[in-house]
Amino acid sequence: MTTKMHQNNNRVVLTAPLDGNPRPEDFKTISEPIPEPGEGEMLIRHIYLSLDPYQRSMIAGRHGAAGPLGEGEMPGGEIVGQVVQSRHSDFTDGEYVRHFGGWQEYSLSDGTQTFAVDPEQAPLSTYVGVLGMPGLTAYASMIELADVQAGQTVLVSAAHGPVGSMVGQIAMRKGARAIGIAGSDEKCRLVVDELGFSACINYKDGHYPGSLEDALPDGADIYHDNVGGDMLAEALSVLKNYGTVILCGLISQYNDPSQAVGLSLASVILKRAVLKGLVVYDFEDRRQEFFDMMAPWIKDGTIKYLEDRVDGLEHAGSQFTRLMSGQNVGKALVVIGHESL
């Protein structure tokens, strides 16, 4: 297969270790030679880079044993790309893959964390969005942990985001009612008009958190928490007794864990609440089951998704800054290359 390649592999790296909220100037683009795949490896051309809040923790060294990233180091991230030169027996040139390739234009893979994806079954970008980790997270939350039932009411934080938007829509497919929380009237409008939630509460307007009680006079059976902090405390106040809380993310403290607001145990006890911590990696073995349920809904438009795209790898830092300050509307993506060459 003949492909037109750039001469170089552009990569986005840190200008300094991150401190608090990321800023565009914390990132710069550098250029390196495109690596050569060895025997058993393949070269992947990146098309879509997924930006996700968990990457903030990874940069800070809070995932696993690696320390914080320093100057000149590249953040990790999932991409959808195309195999341009395969010396791996399971992958062929031209094949599309999902891969943990990082913030760059090309990467090598020996097959680890690399999975073939099919553009006929769903749009390529959805493999890192509604059909990727965010979608699997939502599936794990509603189907596996919360076991949502018809007639229930599900309250969803960050409802415009890739996880929250799927949490609500999966709940609705199961006959439940979804109420969103988001950070602007515009986000709330999309959550209701585009995604079909019953209501959406703007937590930045002056009526919050009273507006939570207005929207949920009978309370919520389930709260999907992506945020932690005060928002969790406020959501607990409208949780029904014996309600379930899925603890899935801590957006409120990714930038600064020292700001962590603890959870009041008294309210958990008085509500007889059940709280469950969710780590999506536990559900890798459900990915096919999840995909088989979700892909047809994506293809026929039953399930809607929002994307917040920016064109050009050099904008990854500013796009990540927007994400971590809550300015994104939908799944944050960087478009790095064309789908076809």
Next chain:
Amino acid sequence: MTTKMHQNNNRVVLTAPLDGNPRPEDFKTISEPIPEPGEGEMLIRHIYLSLDPYQRSMIAGRHGAAGPLGEGEMPGGEIVGQVVQSRHSDFTDGEYVRHFGGWQEYSLSDGTQTFAVDPEQAPLSTYVGVLGMPGLTAYASMIELADVQAGQTVLVSAAHGPVGSMVGQIAMRKGARAIGIAGSDEKCRLVVDELGFSACINYKDGHYPGSLEDALPDGADIYHDNVGGDMLAEALSVLKNYGTVILCGLISQYNDPSQAVGLSLASVILKRAVLKGLVVYDFEDRRQEFFDMMAPWIKDGTIKYLEDRVDGLEHAGSQFTRLMSGQNVGKALVVIGHESL
């Protein structure tokens, strides 16, 4: 029936609203005439008064709509007593009852929260202890919420107390291993030697919390939390992934809720922990089932219980002070009268 009665009903009341840790001088004994039962009522002579940490919250007005108790007001509490004059069709003179009668020698009842108890089935004092609310709490924790299984390891805070001691012993009856936490070497000795726990950790010695990890190299499947605060955080550090935490009490903050230490959500998520709030009142309808399981074990000595008795109603305040500062060893009781007249 002829009974020898005191002329008066002694009652223990507050000398001032409680502030922080109770002290003996916060309580005084007053004397009032013994009330006369009206039609449909009965007069109950109190034998055992149960002292429990929840009474601290009741005195502070944190249970239900009533405000804090003021000077001259009597704390509530469960008692075991004997009906001495019944004008109630369901109760006869001489019958023993469990009743929410308060810190006094006599009370009236119209049957509300009054239940016959049988001294043939179990010692009378156990009806407010291992067979009463503390026992039911332990049953709800292990059987209903945690669903303890053979081979599991259960970590139990306040293991010498009436709830903790039953939590561990019920877990052991179900084939699990119980590890206690208590506040002195003497308490720990009782927990291991008398109650049969596999081990007990003194959280006041210099090896804690490292001693938790030594005692639980493979972690705990279940943590029964009566304490909240730092102890919960430390217990979470030895909880196995996917472990269960039963949130049952907040001894660490009953005296001063403003000292509440919040729970770190990050650790809950990383452990994939399941946290469940327990309110024992929800399990009233399981009381018979619980009693039928437990009473034979009490009677044949399979299940051991510790009591911390003091003689004389006038010592209720100092006994409560001991309880709330963690000096009790076993179920805190005040012996108010003889079992038989």
